[in-house]
Amino acid sequence: MILTIIVVCTIAVLLVLLWQLTRASAAGDDPIRLWKTRGRKVNLDAFRLLVDSEEEIYLWRSVPKAQFRQLQRKRIALGLRFVRTMAGNAALLMRVATIARQAEDHSTVSAADQLMYLSFQVRINALVAAFCLILILIFPSWNISVPMSLERYQRLLEDCDRILSRRQQPPQNIQMAG
C-alpha cells in the first residue's frame, strides 16, 4: 500500500511539474522588458530591520508576549515576501543574463556571466533564507539568524544596470558615406 502511495504521489508531482513547465515555456516574454516592467524594488533597510535579532529582542522586551508573537508572525511573513521578491528578481535577471550572453561584445558576455553567477548565488541564498524564515515561523523560540547576503543582491542590481545601459547605448554618431 505504501509503495502504491509513493508511486501515485510521484506520478502526481511529475504531471503537475510538466503542466507548469509547458505553460511557463509557452509564455516566452522578453525578460529585459519584463525586468523593466515587473522587476520590483526591495527596501533593503526595511528587510534588514525585519530579520535583525536585536530588533527582535527589543520587541520581546517592549510588548506583551501575545502581542510579540503576533508581531513576530507579521514580521516573518513580510520578510518572506521580501525574500520571494528578491528571488523573483534574481530569476528574471538570470534570464536577462542568458540573453546578454548571446552578445558579440566580449565585455558584455563576461558581465553577463558575472550577472548569471550572482543571480544564481542570490537565488540559492533566497531559498536558504526562506527556509530559515519558515523555521522561525514554526519554532519561534529557536534562535536562527537569516543568512541573506544583501550586499550580494545590491551588487547584482548594479551589474544588471551596467549590462542594460550597455545594451541601450545609442549607435555612435557616424557620418554616413554616400
Add this chain to the structure above:
Amino acid sequence: MTLWITPIVVQSVIVIVMVWRRLARVFPVFFAYTALVPAREVLLLFMRNHREPYFRAYWFGEAIVVAISLGVIYEVIWHFVRPYFFLRRLALRLFWIVAVAAVALGLVMFTASDLSHRPESRRDIILLAERSVRFLQACLLIVLILLMSRLALTWQHYAVGIAAGFGAFAASDLALLELQAHLHLISFPTLVLMNSTAYNVAVAIWAIYFVPPWQRKVVVESMPNTDIAHWNQVLSEYLKR
C-alpha cells in the same frame, strides 16, 4: 494496428527533421532513441511468427530502449547546465544522488512484490522491473524540472519537448504497470493497449515540438554599432577610389 504504425511513421519523420536541422548533433542520445524504436518495431514485425526469439528480442530491445531513455534525461540536464560552469558539478552530482536513491527504492518496490502465486511469473518479473525503471525515470524527470525551475534557468524549445514527452509517457506507463503488475486491476491486453496509446501521446508531443518550423524570437533593441561603422568605412574607401 493504427497505434502500432503511427509512432513508427511519426518518429521516422522526427529523425529526418533532426538530421535536416542538424539537431542530431545537439541531442545525439535522443536522436539514437528516436531512430532505434521504429527500427526495433520493424525488426519485430519480421520475427512475429517465432514466439521465443520474439519474446527475447522484444524484452532485450525494451531494456536497451529504457537505458537510452535514461541517457536522454542525462543529456537534457547536461544540455542545460553546460553553459554554466558553476552549475555543472552541482547538477550532475544531484542527478547521480537521485538516481542511486531511486534505484534503491525501485529495488525495494521490486522485492516487496509477491510473485510466488503467479502463473506467468517471468513476464511479471519483467513488468515489475520495468515499473522500477519507470519510477527511476519519473524521479529523475522531477529532479530535472525542479532544478531548472528553482534555479530559474531558461528552458529551450526542444528540451521542453523532450522532457514533456518522456514525462507524459513515464507517468502513464508507471501508473499502468502499477495497476497491472502490482494491484492486478487491469488485464495484460489492456496494459498493452493503453501503453501503446500513451506512447502515441508521447510521440505526438515530440512531433509538436520538433516538426513544425520554429524560430527563436530575437528582440532587436538597438542597431549593431560595429556593423554600421564597418559598412561605412568600406563604403568611404570605395567612394574615395
